[in-house]
Amino acid sequence: MPATVGYAKGVPMGGDLSTAPSGRTPTFLVAALKDSIGANLDRIQIVKGWLDKDGKTQERVYDVAVSGGRTIDADGRCKTPVGNTVDVANATWTNTIGGPELIAVWKDPQFDASQRAFYYARVIEIPTPRWTAYDAKRFGTKPLPGTAMTLQERAYTAPIWYTP
Amino acid sequence: MRRWLREPLLHFAILGTLLFGLYGWLRAGAQISPDEIVVARGQLQSLQAQFQRTRQRAPTPDELQGLVDGWVREEIFYREGVAMGLDRDDPVVRRRVAQKLEFLVDGVAPSQPTSAELQAWLDDNADKYPIEARYTLRQIYFDAARHGASLGADVAAARRALEAGHNPPGDPTLLPPVVERMAVPEVKRVFGQEFAEALSALPVDRWQGPLRSTFGVHLVMLSAIEPARRAALDEVRAQVERDVVQARTADIGATHYKKLRARYVVRIDASGTALQ
Numbered sequence: 001m002p003a004t005v006g007y008a009k010g011v012p013m014g015g016d017l018s019t020a021p022s023g024r025t026p027t028f029l030v031a032a033l034k035d036s037i038g039a040n041l042d043r044i045q046i047v048k049g050w051l052d053k054d055g056k057t058q059e060r061v062y063d064v065a066v067s068g069g070r071t072i073d074a075d076g077r078c079k080t081p082v083g084n085t086v087d088v089a090n091a092t093w094t095n096t097i098g099g100p101e102l103i104a105v106w107k108d109p110q111f112d113a114s115q116r117a118f119y120y121a122r123v124i125e126i127p128t129p130r131w132t133a134y135d136a137k138r139f140g141t142k143p144l145p146g147t148a149m150t151l152q153e154r155a156y157t158a159p160i161w162y163t164p
Numbered sequence: 165m166r167r168w169l170r171e172p173l174l175h176f177a178i179l180g181t182l183l184f185g186l187y188g189w190l191r192a193g194a195q196i197s198p199d200e201i202v203v204a205r206g207q208l209q210s211l212q213a214q215f216q217r218t219r220q221r222a223p224t225p226d227e228l229q230g231l232v233d234g235w236v237r238e239e240i241f242y243r244e245g246v247a248m249g250l251d252r253d254d255p256v257v258r259r260r261v262a263q264k265l266e267f268l269v270d271g272v273a274p275s276q277p278t279s280a281e282l283q284a285w286l287d288d289n290a291d292k293y294p295i296e297a298r299y300t301l302r303q304i305y306f307d308a309a310r311h312g313a314s315l316g317a318d319v320a321a322a323r324r325a326l327e328a329g330h331n332p333p334g335d336p337t338l339l340p341p342v343v344e345r346m347a348v349p350e351v352k353r354v355f356g357q358e359f360a361e362a363l364s365a366l367p368v369d370r371w372q373g374p375l376r377s378t379f380g381v382h383l384v385m386l387s388a389i390e391p392a393r394r395a396a397l398d399e400v401r402a403q404v405e406r407d408v409v410q411a412r413t414a415d416i417g418a419t420h421y422k423k424l425r426a427r428y429v430v431r432i433d434a435s436g437t438a439l440q
Contacts, residue, residue: 001338002338003338031338032338033337033338033339033379034378034379036352036353036354036355036356036357036377036378036379037356037357037378067309068309069309095378099307099309100307100378100379100380101307101337101338101379103336103338
């Protein structure tokens with residue numbers, strides 16, 4: 001099981017990763033299984049945050065695992081959306097897109113051994129009806145124009161802190 | 165003279181004098197006049213204990229004096245407030261006093277149920293104390309997307325390999341490959357409803373499948389089923405006892421309210437409201 005390997009050899013989420021050996025980059029292992037009653041997964045992202053030279057906070061999002069055989073570009077993003085199966089009128093969706101589980105091993109291409117940073121992962125589901133869609137269906141009401149009727153639920157992890 | 169003795173006004177005066185005399189005598193016995201505040205030793209101890217609980221140490225003499233002064237101040241304000249009728253028609257006071265009465269009634273300990281009574285309760289409410297079925301199984305997972313059109317053939321090949329005593333790997337997954345004595349609700353949580361329901365029809369000790377789950381397709385070997393059954397009293401005694409005592413406490417409360425309610429006549433002016 002990936003978790004066994006992770007706990008035995010690495011730092012779990014929420015933990016501190018101290019100084020990297022010179023010339024080495026930490027490797028992140030991230031895996032997610034969908035909820036057994038929930039929607040399939042679209043992608044796993046890792047979010048990196050750090051302070052730049054001026055002391056301003058910076059963040060960058062990397063796609064690290066995507067479902068459905070899509071590709072991740074050199075800039076670390078997958079530009080192809082997973083699609084959308086939501087039937088807003090009936091407030092349903094089907095698990096015909098996305099994947100039941102995703103796993104990836106990832107290295108930060110911009111890793112700087114001397115810079116403090118945090119990394120956390122977030123797991124994004126395929127689009128599902130938002131509560132407004134369930135309400136509209138249940139009560140037979142017409143939502144106000146501009147109301148979001150679908151969303152992509154997400155789960156996120158505690159960060160790993162790189163603290164040289 | 166006789167007529168004079170039968171005069172109601174005289175009876176009233178004599179009875180009144182006696183009553184006031186008795187009242188004065190009782191009051192003198194209590195030795196507290198209306199303007200007197202006694203900080204009893206019990207009260208002092210309670211203030212000290214409260215301080216000790218918050219600060220983890222005993223109060224200094226100065227602090228104790230401060231506590232007493234604060235309590236006296238509150239007592240005076242309380243008495244003046246009650247004298248002015250500030251406690252009436254106040255929803256917070258009303259709720260608090262009602263609540264205190266409820267606590268008193270709740271505090272009445274119901275009789276401890278005997279084993280026979282517990283058994284009777286368990287018999288009447290068997291569905292509240294289910295012992296769920298448990299499954300012990302191995303499963304091999306196949307990700308439908310990974311196999312595409314050849315999924316059926318791949319699963320069938322894996323099953324033949326298993327029956328020939330080999331160990332085909334299936335696809336990597338976070339799902340547990342081995343499940344030991346897992347109760348049905350947990351199976352549902354981990355593998356989904358469909359998978360859990362399919363298990364109940366499977367024979368033991370033979371590779372079965374493909375079984376669909378919310379994740380994909382599985383080959384499954386059940387090695388043990390512990391069927392769902394009714395709980396014996398000793399397995400759920402603590403829970404049954406708690407429920408019986410709770411039900412009895414609720415009964416005492418309901419009976420108490422019913423008794424009180426019978427003493428009142430309630431009139432509701434419903435005009436101009438939605439009340440029927």
